[in-house]
Amino acid sequence: MVTLDETVRRLAADRDxxxxxxxxxxxxxxxxxxxxRGGPLGHFCESLRDLVARGALIDDLSRYDEQRWSAPVNLSDGTSRSMGELARHVMTVPGHEPYWHAAIHLGELAAAA
Structure with missing residues (x-):
């Protein structure tokens, strides 16, 4: 489990x-x-603009207050997640540590971490 402080640090470093x-x-x-190296940026990101849009999505998600952040969100596949779980999913590259997205896709995780 990643602490809140570490989550905030990773998101800020990833944004930088x-x-x-x-x-x-x-x-x-x-x-x-x-x-x-691995092909397109991945996670539906085929350009730097797409990667910026993905970062903007987490900004929108973070505007939810605590009650709405933990309320279930019904997804099109029939699953239900909290907004916090959805944000973690959006900002995590499969098979990698949570909340590193741009840094992984741009090959700068070691420098950002």
Missing amino acids: VLMDRTADRTEEELSAGYRV
């Missing part, structure tokens, strides 16, 4: 990696297909 990678890029560069 993404902001550094996207700074001063043109619209065309942000929208262009982006590949890392």
